[in-house]
Amino acid sequence: MTTITIEKIADYVGQTVTIKGWLYAITRKGKLMFVRLRDGTGMTQGVAFRPEVGDELFELLKRLGQESSLIVTGTVRENGRAPGIPKGYEIGIEAVQVLQDVSDYPITPKEHGVEFLMDNRHLWLRSSQQWAVMRIRTTIKRAIIDFLDDNGFLNIDTPIITPSAAEGTSTLFEVDYFDEKAYLAQTGQLYNEANIMAFGKVYCFGPTFRAEKSKTRRHLAEFWMVEPEMAFFDLDDLMDFEEQFVSYIIQTTLQKRRNELEFLGRDLSMLENITPPFPRISYDEAIERVHAIRDAADDPELKAQLAIEWGDDFGSPHETELTKQFDKPVFVYGYPTQVKAFYMEPWPGRPEVCKSVDLLAPEGYGEIIGGSERMSDPDLLIEAIERHELPQEHFSWYVDLRKFGSVPHSGFGLGLERTVTWICGIPHIRQTSPFPRTLNRMRP
Ligand code: 4AD
Numbered sequence: 001m002t003t004i005t006i007e008k009i010a011d012y013v014g015q016t017v018t019i020k021g022w023l024y025a026i027t028r029k030g031k032l033m034f035v036r037l038r039d040g041t042g043m044t045q046g047v048a049f050r051p052e053v054g055d056e057l058f059e060l061l062k063r064l065g066q067e068s069s070l071i072v073t074g075t076v077r078e079n080g081r082a083p084g085i086p087k088g089y090e091i092g093i094e095a096v097q098v099l100q101d102v103s104d105y106p107i108t109p110k111e112h113g114v115e116f117l118m119d120n121r122h123l124w125l126r127s128s129q130q131w132a133v134m135r136i137r138t139t140i141k142r143a144i145i146d147f148l149d150d151n152g153f154l155n156i157d158t159p160i161i162t163p164s165a166a167e168g169t170s171t172l173f174e175v176d177y178f179d180e181k182a183y184l185a186q187t188g189q190l191y192n193e194a195n196i197m198a199f200g201k202v203y204c205f206g207p208t209f210r211a212e213k214s215k216t217r218r219h220l221a222e223f224w225m226v227e228p229e230m231a232f233f234d235l236d237d238l239m240d241f242e243e244q245f246v247s248y249i250i251q252t253t254l255q256k257r258r259n260e261l262e263f264l265g266r267d268l269s270m271l272e273n274i275t276p277p278f279p280r281i282s283y284d285e286a287i288e289r290v291h292a293i294r295d296a297a298d299d300p301e302l303k304a305q306l307a308i309e310w311g312d313d314f315g316s317p318h319e320t321e322l323t324k325q326f327d328k329p330v331f332v333y334g335y336p337t338q339v340k341a342f343y344m345e346p347w348p349g350r351p352e353v354c355k356s357v358d359l360l361a362p363e364g365y366g367e368i369i370g371g372s373e374r375m376s377d378p379d380l381l382i383e384a385i386e387r388h389e390l391p392q393e394h395f396s397w398y399v400d401l402r403k404f405g406s407v408p409h410s411g412f413g414l415g416l417e418r419t420v421t422w423i424c425g426i427p428h429i430r431q432t433s434p435f436p437r438t439l440n441r442m443r444p
Pocket residue numbers: 167186187188189210212218219220221223225227228367368369370371372411412413414415416417418
């Protein structure tokens with residue numbers, strides 16, 4: 001007997017096969033029983049017809065609890081109405097071996113609160129929606145790596161234990177490093193900048209840590225970030241590259257995970273539309289747009305949330321309302337120097353603005369990429385480090401990069417979980433991490 005995975009069920013129509021998996025749900029209609037099975041690669045429906053399978057097997061199936069582990073043998077049939085992932089197939093049950101009969105599985109088809117589900121995250125991951133999101137996440141990760149590897153990037157790892165802040169001092173996780181204070185990395189960027197001077201184009205892709213003390217739909221305390229960095233790249237080169245990169249990720253995911261995206265109810269036409277070029281607007285224009293949205297808002301609460309002046313950073317409400325105006329990701333470039341990290345190249349002739357660019361996802365999803373052209377002048381950099389009250393001694397190696405063959409260079413960081421949230425079209429980032437870490441939660 002061939003053991004198959006549900007993912008490949010379409011290749012076995014008319015054949016007798018074995019599936020190893022778990023019982024997701026059972027429904028009965030008289031002499032017919034529908035046994036929904038999942039095996040980690042998909043979900044399908046087993047059909048047991050009492051006169052065919054016999055009373056003994058029928059009674060056994062009837063008593064099985066949700067999440068019982070099973071080995072099912074039967075014949076694969078096409079059935080346009082059969083639910084599943086992929087849908088349209090079923091298996092006519094002939095034999096069942098029960099590995100464990102389960103009772104009282106805590107997550108039932110009834111509605112549960114999200115805190116309960118998060119407490120049971122180790123089990124919740126089995127639910128179809130969570131499963132689909134995680135499959136999509138894996139594919140996005142692979143697409144990121146493939147694109148960079150195929151475009152001449154070297155994957156160089158950067159340290160996770162670091163002696164200083166790079167993205168602001170308010171979100172640091174402290175570690176005791178043999179009696180010295182150290183921090184979990186907020187970014188690998190500064191090390192990437194050393195690496196490009198040796199290797200040209202590099203990226204790091206790994207876990208990143210930020211002690212985010214606010215509860216939002218967009219922040220995790222531990223998230224994955226891919227950070228490409230390129231020598232001889234200016235701000236325009238950076239935007240050209242980012243739109244190719246993001247479009248590739250979307251189109252690859254659409255191609256490889258259509259079933260899962262459809263299962264999540266994602267509007268695929270919104271994703272199909274994501275191709276270069278993406279609109280590019282300056283921070284100045286973005287502020288004007290937000291002002292116009294604020295002035296037009298009827299809801300006084302929204303009006304208050306949208307209060308902002310030139311020089312302020314955008315918060316979630318601003319990004320949400322701004323990106324509702326677009327059906328593609330939008331670049332916002334040239335933020336005020338005062339709201340951005342210390343290392344960004346000043347705008348020529350406008351030192352109050354820097355050569356930064358964020359990429360904001362449409363449909364209200366907001367920032368998925370932060371990036372910039374980096375400061376290439378050593379004296380300006382020393383001044384910036386001072387202005388940000390960062391300890392010069394930790395950055396002397398970083399200044400060295402501007403003394404020995406300095407070149408214009410740029411890079412960015414794309415947050416994996418924010419990208420998954422957008423592509424899946426789900427409301428909250430916590431479902432995109434298998435075991436999310438947030439302000440209130442590090443368990444299970
Ligand atoms: O904009 P950020 O802070 O940029 C940097 O860290 C740069 N050093 C990157 C670089 O240029 N190499 O973070 C980049 C991205 C954000 O756009 C967002 O997608 C994600 O990382 N991100 C978070 N995702 C989830 N939870 C958080 N707390 C995040 N903080 C940032």
